[in-house]
Amino acid sequence: MALAEALSLRRYGASHGSHTHTHYQVLVGLEGVLELEVAGRGRRIAAGDGWVVPPGERHDFESREGSQCLVLDTAMPAWGLRLTPLNPTHQALHLARYLAVALAGGQPLAQRHGAALLLECWAPAYTAKRPRRAIDWPHLTRWASTQWHLPLTVADLAAQVHLSPTQFAARCVQENGQSAMAWVRQLRLAQASDLRAAGLGVAEVARRCGYRSPSALTAALRSNSPLH
Secondary structure, eight states: OOOOOEEEEEEEOSOOOOBOOSSEEEEEEEESOEEEEETTEEEEEOTTOEEEEOTTOOEEEEOSSOEEEEEEEEOOGGGGGGSSSOSOOHHHHHHHHHHHHHHHTTOHHHHHHHHHHHHHHHOGGGTOOOOOOOOOHHHHHHHHTTOTTSOOOHHHHHHHTTOOHHHHHHHHHHHHSSOHHHHHHHHHHHHHHHHHHTTOOHHHHHHHHTOSSHHHHHHHHHHTOTTO
C-alpha cells in the first residue's frame, strides 16, 4: 500500500540506530542542530537547513542538545528532482515555519496541503524562466535592409529572431528605446540618406528603399533634417 504523505513535527535527541525507508524523508531544521549521517556521509541540519533522504539510503540521526525539525514522509517521485539543491529556498523555509505552527495548533489544512506546497517551492530552479533569447540587432538590420521592397511588419521582424510579435515589440522598446516600426522607419531613412549622400538620384533611392514616391522620400528626409 502506497505511503500517504505525512507532515509532522519531531524532536531528536540520542541516536536510535541507523535505518532505511522505502520513501523520501524531507527534513527542515527549526531549532537546535541535528547531526545526520546518510549513506556514510555526515551533515549538520541547523535551523533553516534542509535535507532530502532518498528511499533506501541508510541514515542515522543524533542531536546532543536536542533539535526540532519539520518532517515530511512522502513517496512522491518528484522529490527525486529536489535532491539538489539540498537546502530549501527562503520561500520554502518560511512555509516550513508556518506549517510547524499550524501543525502544533492542529490546523487540518496544513496537513492536507502542506506537502504539495512544500514540494512546489523547495527548488524553484525547476520552474525558473529560461534565459531570454538574445536579438542579433546588426544581423536583423542587414536583413531588413534587403527587404525594403516589401511592407515590413512587426511579425516579419519577430519571425527572423524567433519571437512572437508581442515579445519582439517589447524587446525593441527595451533595447532600442523606440517602437519596432519607428526602428524600421529609422533604418529605412538612414539607408536612404546614405544613398543620397553617395550621389544616387531621388527616384532611384525611393525605389530601392521602398518609398511610395520620390516626393515621399523628399518629405521624409526634410522632416529628419536638423534644420527642419
